[in-house]
Amino acid sequence: MELSKTAYVILGLLRMGCRTGYEIKSLVDVSTRFFWAASYGQIYPELKRLEQAGLIRAAPEPAEEPDTGRRRKSYELTEEGGDALRAWLTSGTPLHFELRHEGLLRFFLSDAVGVDERVELLRSIRSEHERVLGELRSIRPRAEGDRAQRRLEMPLMTLDLGIAYQRFIIDWCSDAERRLKRTSGAGAGGAA
Amino acid sequence: MELSKTAYVILGLLRMGCRTGYEIKSLVDVSTRFFWAASYGQIYPELKRLEQAGLIRAAPEPAEEPDTGRRRKSYELTEEGGDALRAWLTSGTPLHFELRHEGLLRFFLSDAVGVDERVELLRSIRSEHERVLGELRSIRPRAEGDRAQRRLEMPLMTLDLGIAYQRFIIDWCSDAERRLKRTSGAGAGGAA
DNA sequence: CTGATCATGTAATTCGTTACATGATTCC
DNA sequence: GGAATCATGTAACGAATTACATGATCAG
Numbered sequence: 001m002e003l004s005k006t007a008y009v010i011l012g013l014l015r016m017g018c019r020t021g022y023e024i025k026s027l028v029d030v031s032t033r034f035f036w037a038a039s040y041g042q043i044y045p046e047l048k049r050l051e052q053a054g055l056i057r058a059a060p061e062p063a064e065e066p067d068t069g070r071r072r073k074s075y076e077l078t079e080e081g082g083d084a085l086r087a088w089l090t091s092g093t094p095l096h097f098e099l100r101h102e103g104l105l106r107f108f109l110s111d112a113v114g115v116d117e118r119v120e121l122l123r124s125i126r127s128e129h130e131r132v133l134g135e136l137r138s139i140r141p142r143a144e145g146d147r148a149q150r151r152l153e154m155p156l157m158t159l160d161l162g163i164a165y166q167r168f169i170i171d172w173c174s175d176a177e178r179r180l181k182r183t184s185g186a187g188a189g190g191a192a
Numbered sequence: 193m194e195l196s197k198t199a200y201v202i203l204g205l206l207r208m209g210c211r212t213g214y215e216i217k218s219l220v221d222v223s224t225r226f227f228w229a230a231s232y233g234q235i236y237p238e239l240k241r242l243e244q245a246g247l248i249r250a251a252p253e254p255a256e257e258p259d260t261g262r263r264r265k266s267y268e269l270t271e272e273g274g275d276a277l278r279a280w281l282t283s284g285t286p287l288h289f290e291l292r293h294e295g296l297l298r299f300f301l302s303d304a305v306g307v308d309e310r311v312e313l314l315r316s317i318r319s320e321h322e323r324v325l326g327e328l329r330s331i332r333p334r335a336e337g338d339r340a341q342r343r344l345e346m347p348l349m350t351l352d353l354g355i356a357y358q359r360f361i362i363d364w365c366s367d368a369e370r371r372l373k374r375t376s377g378a379g380a381g382g383a384a
Numbered sequence: 385c386t387g388a389t390c391a392t393g394t395a396a397t398t399c400g401t402t403a404c405a406t407g408a409t410t411c412c
Numbered sequence: 413g414g415a416a417t418c419a420t421g422t423a424a425c426g427a428a429t430t431a432c433a434t435g436a437t438c439a440g
Contacts, residue, residue: 004399005294012301022419035296039401044421071408072419082304089298090309095320100290102197104227106281108350109204111343112274117282118346128287151303154310158300161364168360172353196427214391231429236393263436264391 006038007046011085019074021047030139055081115184126173133166198230199238203277211266213239222331247273307376318365325358
C-alpha cells in the first residue's frame with residue numbers, strides 16, 4: 001500500500017468537511033480516536049505529503065469568513081484524492097487489527113496474585129470502560145447531527161457499535177467478578 | 193513507571209513456566225498476542241535488561257534435559273522479579289488501552305461509497321473476526337490444560353472473554369448488514 | 385540429507401507520541 | 413489584561429516491526 005492509514009483518515013475527514021489540520025485533529029479526537037488515533041506530529045507532515053502527491057490542494061478561504069489576519073491553511077480533496085479514498089474503501093486489502101489492552105494483560109497474568117486483587121483489577125478495568133462509555137455517549141449528539149444535517153450515516157452507526165462494545169465489556173466484567181467471588185468461596189486463596 | 197509493559201509480559205510468562213526467549217515468544221504468539229503482542233526484537237534485549245536489573249537470573253539447565261550441545265539461555269524469576277510483577281498487578285496505575293481497527297475506520301468513512309460497497313466491507317470485517325475466532329478456539333485446549341494441570345485459571349478466563357468478544361462483533365456485523373440492506377430499500381444509492 | 389523447528393541475536397526502519405516553540409484571536 | 417482556544421509546525425524520543433544473519437538439532 002502506498003498511503004498510510006493516517007493518510008486515509010485525513011482524506012476521509014476532509015471529505016466529511018474538515019478543512020484545516022487543526023479541524024482534522026479536533027474531529028479525530030471525538031471520532032476516529034477510539035479505533036484509529038492520530039497526533040499533530042502525524043497530521044501536519046501528512047498534509048504536506050498529500051498535497052505534493054496531488055491528493056489534496058490548498059482551498060480558497062470561504063467567503064463567509066472575511067480575512068481575519070489569523071493564518072491558517074485550508075485544504076480540500078482533489079478528484080484524485082477522492083478516487084484514492086474510494087479505492088481504498090473498496091479494496092480487498094487485509095484489514096489491520098491491533099489491540100493493546102493493559103487491563104486484559106494484567107488479568108491474564110493475575111494468577112500471580114490473590115482473588116481479592118483479581119477482583120480489584122476487574123473493577124478498575126470495568127471503570128475504565130465506563131469512563132470510555134461516558135465519553136462515547138457525550139459525543140453522540142454530534143454524530144446524530146451529522147446524520148440529520150449532512151447525510152453522514154456511518155459515524156453514528158460506528159459510534160453505536162462502540163457504545164454496545166463498551167457495554168459488552170462492562171457486563172462481562174460484572175459477571176466475571178461474581179464468578180470469581182463464587183469460586184473463591186470461603187477461603188480466599190492467595191498465590192505466589 | 194520503570195518497566196515497559198513488555199517487561200511484565202516476560203516476567204509473567206517466566207512465572208508461568210517459560211524459560212527461554214524462544215519459549216516466551218512461542219507462548220506470546222498463542223496467548224497475549226491478542227491483546228499485547230511482542231516480537232523477538234523486544235524480547236531478547238528486554239531479557240538482558242531484566243537480568244541486569246536483577247529481576248530475573250540465568251537458571252541452571254534442568255536435569256531432565258541432559259546437556260544437548262544446543263545452546264540456550266534459561267532464565268527464572270528472582271524474588272525481586274516476582275515482587276515487581278505482583279506490585280504492577282496490584283498497582284492503581286491507569287490502564288493503557290489502544291485499538292487500531294482498520295475495518296472500523298473504513299466503515300466510519302464509508303459514506304463515501306455506495307451501500308453495496310458498505311455491505312461488502314461489513315462482510316470482510318466479519319470474516320476477519322471469524323478467522324480470529326477460529327484461532328482462539330484452536331488454542332482453547334491448551335488453556336484448559338494449563339488450568340487443570342498447573343492451576344492457572346486466568347488464561348482460560350481471558351481466552352473465553354476473547355471468544356465472546358469475537359462473537360459479539362460477528363453478530364453485530366450480521367445485524368448491521370441486515371439493517372443496511374433494509375434501509376437502502378429499492379433504490380441503492382451511491383455517494384460521492 | 386533435507387526441511388522443520390529450536391534458538392539467539394542485531395540493524396535498519398517505520399510509526400507514533402510528547403514536548404517544545406510560536407503567535408494570533410476571542411471571550412470574560 | 414489574562415485565560416482559553418485557534419492554529420501550525422518541528423525535534424527528540426520511544427516503541428515495535430521487519431529483515432537479516434547464524435547455526436544446531438531432530439524427524440523423516
